[in-house]
Every structure is written in C-alpha cells, then in structure tokens.
Amino acid sequence: MIDRDALRERIAGKRDDVVELTRSLIRMPTVNPPGEGYEDCARHLGERLARRGFEVVYERAHGAVGDSDRHPRWNVVARHEGRDPGPTVHFNGHIDVVAVGSGWTVDPFAAEVIDGRIYGRGSCDMKGGLAAAVIAVEALLEAAPDLPGAIEISGTADEESGGYGGVAYLAERGYFSKPRVDHVIIPEPLNKDRVCLGHRGVWWAELETFGRQAHGSMPFLGDSAIRHMGAVLAAFEAELFPRLAAKRTDMPVVPDGARASTLNINSIHGGEAEGFDGLPAPLVADACRLILDRRFLIEEQLDTVKREVRDLLDRLARERDGFRYRLTDLFEVVPSMTTADDPVAQAVARAVEQVLSRPAEFVVSPGTYDQKHIDRIGRLPSCIAYGPGILDLAHQPDEYVAVDDLVDAAQVMGLAALGLLTGAST
Numbered sequence: 001m002i003d004r005d006a007l008r009e010r011i012a013g014k015r016d017d018v019v020e021l022t023r024s025l026i027r028m029p030t031v032n033p034p035g036e037g038y039e040d041c042a043r044h045l046g047e048r049l050a051r052r053g054f055e056v057v058y059e060r061a062h063g064a065v066g067d068s069d070r071h072p073r074w075n076v077v078a079r080h081e082g083r084d085p086g087p088t089v090h091f092n093g094h095i096d097v098v099a100v101g102s103g104w105t106v107d108p109f110a111a112e113v114i115d116g117r118i119y120g121r122g123s124c125d126m127k128g129g130l131a132a133a134v135i136a137v138e139a140l141l142e143a144a145p146d147l148p149g150a151i152e153i154s155g156t157a158d159e160e161s162g163g164y165g166g167v168a169y170l171a172e173r174g175y176f177s178k179p180r181v182d183h184v185i186i187p188e189p190l191n192k193d194r195v196c197l198g199h200r201g202v203w204w205a206e207l208e209t210f211g212r213q214a215h216g217s218m219p220f221l222g223d224s225a226i227r228h229m230g231a232v233l234a235a236f237e238a239e240l241f242p243r244l245a246a247k248r249t250d251m252p253v254v255p256d257g258a259r260a261s262t263l264n265i266n267s268i269h270g271g272e273a274e275g276f277d278g279l280p281a282p283l284v285a286d287a288c289r290l291i292l293d294r295r296f297l298i299e300e301q302l303d304t305v306k307r308e309v310r311d312l313l314d315r316l317a318r319e320r321d322g323f324r325y326r327l328t329d330l331f332e333v334v335p336s337m338t339t340a341d342d343p344v345a346q347a348v349a350r351a352v353e354q355v356l357s358r359p360a361e362f363v364v365s366p367g368t369y370d371q372k373h374i375d376r377i378g379r380l381p382s383c384i385a386y387g388p389g390i391l392d393l394a395h396q397p398d399e400y401v402a403v404d405d406l407v408d409a410a411q412v413m414g415l416a417a418l419g420l421l422t423g424a425s426t
C-alpha cells in the first residue's frame with residue numbers, strides 16, 4: 001500500500017519543478033483567438049511526458065472552427081498504462097489563454113515570480129493547474145509504479161472559444177468515453193478547497209428589429225428600428241430581469257448572485273456610423289441588432305428559456321405598430337452537474353480534507369467550461385473541475401497563481417488519483 005504522507009512529501013519536494021513547468025508554459029503565448037503556438041505548447045507537454053514513459057498522441061482538429069494551416073488546433077493526449085487492469089483517471093487542461101488586454105504592471109508572458117506568486121497570462125487559467133496535474137501524476141508514478149489502471153493527461157486547444165477544436169473534437173473520437181476513460185478531473189482555477197460539479201447553461205442569441213429609413217429631419221416619415229429595440233429593452237427591464245432574478249437554483253453556484261438566472265446584453269448596434277468628418281448621417285435607422293447572453297439553471301428547460309423571450313417579442317409585435325423582429329440562435333449549452341456522491345467528486349473532496357484539514361466545498365461554475373463536451377459528447381458523468389488559482393483572477397490583468405496553491409492542489413490531485421486507481425475510500 002502506498003503511504004499517503006510519503007506521496008504528499010514527494011509532491012512537496014517538487015516545488016521548484018511545478019514552478020518551472022508553470023513558467024515555461026506561461027512563456028508560450030498561446031493566445032486565443034487566434035490560437036497562437038498550440039503546437040509548441042502541446043509538444044512541450046508531450047515530450048516531457050514521453051520521457052516519463054507515457055504514450056503520447058498529437059491530434060490536430062482538422063476542420064474544426066478556427067483550424068487553419070496558419071493556426072492549427074493541436075492537442076496532446078498522453079497515457080500511462082499500469083501493470084494491472086483498472087480504471088483510467090484523466091487530467092484535462094486547456095492550453096489556450098485569453099487576450100492580454102490592458103492594465104498589466106508586469107510582462108504578461110515573462111512568468112515573473114514575485115513574493116511566492118507566478119504572474120502571467122494563463123498562470124491562473126489554467127497553466128498552473130495543468131502543471132500541478134503533471135507534477136502530481138509524475139510523483140504518483142514514482143511513488144507507486146505498480147498502480148493498477150491508467151493515467152492520462154491531455155492539453156487541449158480552444159476552451160476559451162468553446163472547445164470545438166479541443167475537448168469536443170477529442171470527445172467525438174472516443175477520448176472522453178468509457179471504456180477508455182472512467183474519471184476526468186479538469187484543473188480549472190476554482191480555488192484549491194472547492195470541487196466544481198458542473199456549470200449553468202448558456203443561450204446566446206441575436207435579436208434584430210427592423211424599421212424604415214427616412215431623413216433624420218422628418219423621422220415621422222420613417223420607422224426607427226432603434227426605438228423598437230428600446231421598447232424591447234423597456235420590456236426586459238420591466239418584466240424579464242425581475243422574473244429571472246426571482247428564479248433561484250438548488251445548484252451550489254458561486255458567487256451567490258449567479259444562483260439566480262441571469263441575462264446580459266452583450267452588445268447593441270443600430271444606425272449608420274458617423275462620417276469621416278465626425279458628423280452623423282441624418283437617417284432614421286432601418287435595422288438594430290442586439291446580442292443577448294442568457295445563463296440558465298438546471299431547473300429550467302432550454303425551450304422555456306427561449307420561449308420567455310419570444311413571448312415577450314410576440315406581444316410587442318401585436319401591441320406596437322410596425323414592430324418586426326428576427327431572433328437567431330448563436331450558441332447553446334445545457335447545464336451540467338455531476339452528483340456530489342460521484343466517485344471522482346468524493347475522491348477529490350477527501351483529498352482536499354486530507355491536505356487542507358478542512359472540508360471541501362462543492363460548487364457549480366456560473367460559466368461553462370469543457371465539462372459540457374465530456375458530459376454531452378463523451379457521455380461520461382464522472383467529471384469535475386478542481387484546480388489551484390483564484391477564480392476571480394482568471395482573465396484579469398496581473399493574473400497570478402500562488403506557488404503554495406500549486407503545491408497544495410498537486411497534493412490533492414495526487415491523492416485523489418491514488419484513491420480512484422486503488423479503489424481506496426479513506
């Protein structure tokens with residue numbers, strides 16, 4: 001039997017290793033969009049794991065959204081087969097990072113270490129988590145080379161743009177289904193004491209209103225699409241927003257505000273732009289466009305979510321002269337939630353308690369991540385997110401991950417994998 005304390009000590013002894021691996025990943029600016037440098041990053045991980053006896057496969061997501069010869073969508077999947085048959089535990093991390101944005105006080109790709117924190121784009125979301133998983137698994141294989149079952153680690157593309165060139169592509173090819181895989185842990189930054197069971201649903205849609213163009217000095221001769229959109233917004237304010245705020249879920253979503261149903265108006269566009277002289281085109285707008293971002297709860301059905309909006313628009317069409325609209329679906333994901341008594345959720349929760357000496361908190365994420373593809377395409381319910389890093393720092397300027405959190409989370413992941421592979425429940 002493997003001594004759990006010895007495993008923890010071995011992982012603690014790899015502190016410099018986890019720091020250096022995280023830094024080397026941050027220094028590869030895998031910014032998405034457009035999806036830069038995926039191949040280098042995938043090979044960096046793959047070559048390291050191959051040296052440690054993993055069988056490594058590289059998969060380019062040919063034909064996926066965004067894949068091109070200039071920006072190929074490369075993924076890496078590494079598998080270490082145990083001596084005896086048993087379950088497979090898979091750690092999946094996305095290698096892409098969001099755009100840098102403004103407001104940084106450090107170089108976003110220098111991976112500087114300052115006061116026990118590694119700074120850089122992707123440090124928290126989620127190269128730190130991926131590095132911690134690699135270190136956890138390497139330590140586990142050193143400590144227990146005779147473990148049954150198999151361990152997999154994948155580094156995948158495009159999570160930040162929906163995962164179609166990454167986890168979705170691999171899931172369609174059986175990489176995230178039984179019998180190949182039994183349990184998946186995604187080291188997204190959810191804070192090191194939380195086990196994330198899933199996420200709310202998403203519906204993105206485009207709403208257009210239409211009018212009739214006329215001279216801006218005689219708007220009564222036309223019909224303003226922008227005023228029609230104004231009527232939509234007024235109806236949203238009066239009816240929809242209060243109704244959504246009143247819906248509460250039993251899902252343990254964090255932060256608490258996201259336990260209600262939410263709607264964001266992502267953007268609104270209408271009318272002609274100003275000319276080169278900075279003066280407006282004096283026209284009544286004949287079209288206006290709005291993008292909505294509706295996040296919904298496991299207690300809600302997607303068709304009901306859509307009907308709420310459509311009913312409101314149909315009523316405006318009956319009551320308001322000249323009101324015409326078009327509603328187009330852009331993207332949808334239904335909510336996903338693993339039960340807290342699932343083996344992977346339990347194994348990670350037990351490991352959190354052992355490492356941090358406090359009970360794990362079960363949470364649900366307000367936004368989606370690659371778990372949706374593992375659930376919907378792979379049909380594998382035994383999947384959770386667990387990783388180091390503070391959720392609120394993801395996508396922010398001066399993003400960082402604390403070195404202590406990397407080591408703690410690596411210990412949790414190592415113990416959880418050990419528990420799942422050996423079937424130990426203590």
Ligand SMILES: [Zn+2]
Pocket residue numbers: 094125126159188189369
């Ligand atoms: Zn992420």
